[in-house]
Each structure stands twice: as C-alpha cells, then as structure tokens.
Amino acid sequence: MMGSRKLLIFGGMAFAAVGMLYGLQYALLVEHQTLDQMGGSLAQAFTAAASRNPGQAQAALEQYGETKYDYVRQVDAHSHWIGLAMLMMVLGLIFERVNFSEGIRQLVAFSLLAGSALFPLAVIVQTYHHGAVVLQALAVIGSGLVIAALAATAWGFARPRPAALP
C-alpha cells in the first residue's frame, strides 16, 4: 500500500476515533449542563425583564450568547472531525486513481491530514478564547488546506493518467 494511502486511512481512523471520543465525553460530561445553562440564561433574561430588572436581563442575555457560541463550536468540531475522517478513509481507498506522482499524492494527503487536524482543533480552542483572531485565522488555514487538497484530488481524478505512472 502506498504511503499516501496509509496516511489517509490511518489518519482517518485516528480522527474518527478522536472525534467520537470527544463527542462521547462532551455528551456525557458537558452537553446536558450546557443546554440547561443556555436555556436557563435565556429564560432568566426574560424573567428579569418581566421583573423590571434590565441589568440582570442584559447579563443573562450575554451569558446566553457566550454559552451558545461555545455549544455551536463544540458540536461543529466533533461532527467535522468525524466527517473529515470518513472523507480521508474513502479517498485513501482510491488514492491511486489520483493521477499524480506518489510525491505529489503524499503532499496532497498530508495537506488533507493537516487541515483536518487543524480546522476543528482551532474551532474548539476558540471556545476558550472568544473572538481570538489568531484562532480564527488558524481555522481558515485549516479549512483552506482541506479545500486545496480536495480540489487537487478532484483534478487528479479528472486528469489523464501519465504514462510514467504505474
């Protein structure tokens, strides 16, 4: 089996396990509490407004916004890790049909691997540093690596097979 295929299949299996383990621990230890907190903050904002306490209503609304910001990113990171893992494994099975030299295939596979690791990781870390531009930039770079690798793969599938390739 070629190095690029091994990279994709091994990397895909590892990411699928990481994504699932992360999702499991999140569902067991964090999700229910987060959902309670999110719903509770929104309810508290309206209750405080009904009690004519605008300051408390505003604070509760901000709490709701921050909790939802975290929740959306935690769930997204989990699902993107598993989705990217499946994509890597599927591509790993047919990567010899990407009509480039093995060196370029390894570069494309590494780009997909690096992007698939970086993109969800940067999204998760954003929950600890809301609005951090560096982390947003890392997420963009990660997704850019995935898109570039995927475009190269599509091109490799469509390209005629060079005679030099086995």
Place this chain on the structure above:
Amino acid sequence: MPAIPRPLPDRASFAPASSASGFAPTFASGFTKMSARRLYIFGGIALIAGGLLFGDIFAVFILHQNAARQGEALIAASRAVATGDAAAVNEIFGHLGNVLEDRGTKVDAHVHMIGAGYLAVLLALVQPYIALSRQTKKSLAALFIAGGVFLPVGIFLIHYLGLTGSPFSAIGWASVLADSAGGLLIVVLILQAWGFWKHVRSRQLSEPELPDEDSMPRRALLTGGTILVLLGFLHGAYYAGALLYEHERMETTILQRLISSASAGNLDAATTEVNNFGNLAGARAVNIAAHSHIIEFGLLAMLLSFVQPFVFLSEKWKRRWVKLLLGGAVILPVFVLLELKFGLVAGGIADIGGLMVLVGLVGMLVGILRYSGGLDFAENDLAKAVAGEDAR
C-alpha cells in the same frame, strides 16, 4: 492471520456479467453468507436509508410546525414580560425547552443514523486490510450495526423518556442507551484500527481487495461525489467566513430588542422581533442543512461507487439509480437554500430531492440483495451437487 479464502469452483461462482465486468474470480468469496463485509453493506445501507426516510418524515411533518411553536412561545413570553408576569415567563420557557429538545433529538437521531451507516459501508470497504480472524470481524460487524441502531434510537427516546427512573441528575436512561451505543462504535473502530495496524506490519490481505471496475455508474458516482463534497466545503467556508459571526451577533441583538420592546409594552415591535428571530433561525438552519447535506450526499456517492460491482442489475437500471441519486443529491441542498426566497414550495421540492436519493439507494440495495441471493443459491447448489456425488 487468516489466509485469503479459496475461490469457489467454476460451477459455483456467481459473476453476473451485466454488473461485474472485470470481476475478480476470488471476489465473491469476500461476500459470503453472513460475512463481515455483507453485514456492513446491508446494515450500513439500511441505516442510511432509514436515516434519510426519518429525515424526510421529520422535514415534512415536524420541522416547520416545530418552528411555528417556537415563535408562538416567544410571542407569549414577550406578552408575559410586558405584563410583568415572571412566573408565566418561566412556564413558557419550560415549554420552549421542551419544543427545542423535541426538534434537536430528532435532528440528532437522523444525523447519527446516517453517520453510522456511512461508517458501516466504509468499514465494509476496508475489510481486506483488517488483519483479524473472520469470526472476530463478523462479531465486530454485528456489534457495530447494533451500536448504529441503538445510538439513534436512544437519542430519539431522550425527549420522550426524559429523566424517568434515572438515578442521575441530568442524564436519563435514553441518554445512557445512546452513550453506550456510541461507546460500542468507538470500541469497534479502535479494534479495526488495531487490525489495520496488524495488516500494515504483515502486508497480507485477509480477503480479496475490491475489484478495479471502470464502469460508467462507478465513474459518475466517484466524480459526482468528489464535486459535491468540494462544493459543500466551499459553501461551508463562505458561510463560516461571511455569515456565521454576523448571525451570532444578530441573534443577541434581536433578543435584546425583543426584551426591550416587551418591557416597554410595545407588543407590535416585540412581535416584529420574534419574526426577525424566526427568519434568522431559518437562514442559519438552511445554510447549515445545505452545507451538511451536499457533503453527506457527496460522500454517499463516493461510497456507493465502491459497491457497484455488487449491484446485480442491468447496466440501464444501474445508470438510472445513479442519475436519480445524483439528481436528488443536487436538488435537496439547492432547494433547501432556496427556501429562504421561495418558502414551502422550495421546501417541498427539497423533500422530493431527499426522496430521490432514498429511492436510488433502495434501488441499489435491491441489486445487492439480488447479487447475494444469487451467490447463496449457487453455494447451496454446489453443496447439494457435492453431497450427491458423495452419496454415489
């Protein structure tokens, strides 16, 4: 390390000429009765089809009604704020939480069922590279399919069982079922990775590799799938870069205006803000749904390209199912996005797109059932013939 199974004798081999050009003679032996590969393919496609059907039913009968109930609850909450009735607000939010849980668990059940199905089909494809005994692989396949069934069932039941009879403060028995099933999937996946590691070290195949068939249905699914995934990533990147943060800011702003209007007793303005909130939720939902569905369908098309040699149908029918599936895979996400402009008409067309994918998938499953039925028949025929010769 089990050796590659011996090919069946010529008279027992089952190689449907119409569907399996370039079919390796040893390949049928990797698809024997109750083999891991067969369990993964049947179980996986059944899970995907079940998840799609559930998603379509949810979209038609629950989604829009649920959104309307959320809007009604927010309007009632704004009225309670206007009259200064804090107790009523609490009661309304208890009800709203229930409505959101109803929606959320159904979406999650749909997504997890399809996700487990994808993984099952994927595991069917990597079986030659999993260096474990045939019996172990079969047991792992049965456990994986069981986990793939119980995970969405558990998630679905969370809303209905709640904390009934649970010793935990926040987790009910349905969550325990779902989490245990998720844990089972993880264990199976880790064992598969271990089997793959053993294969890499020994460099021996445990069963025949997939045939390198170069047919039109396979090429169309592979190319179409890659393009769909790429389009989905581009749309996701656009959404994350241009809309996600803006939508998050807008949500807080709308809620602030809603509370201020209700506190000031301006009920018309509060109702307008509830409508704005609903529109924003709709915009987020359709963008996320379009992004995830186009990628999922792309991945599905790529996965199905591998199982085409097992689809025992005429070339004409195989092409029909592929066209139907790819057509639906484009129609659903495009019309989900158009729901913002054209409302329920676009939503209805999107549902038809989902149905097209489902019908294409079931059509292929029928072809695979025919293939395996033929294979089993040939095996039984051979066993009878051998028994007859022995008797003579």
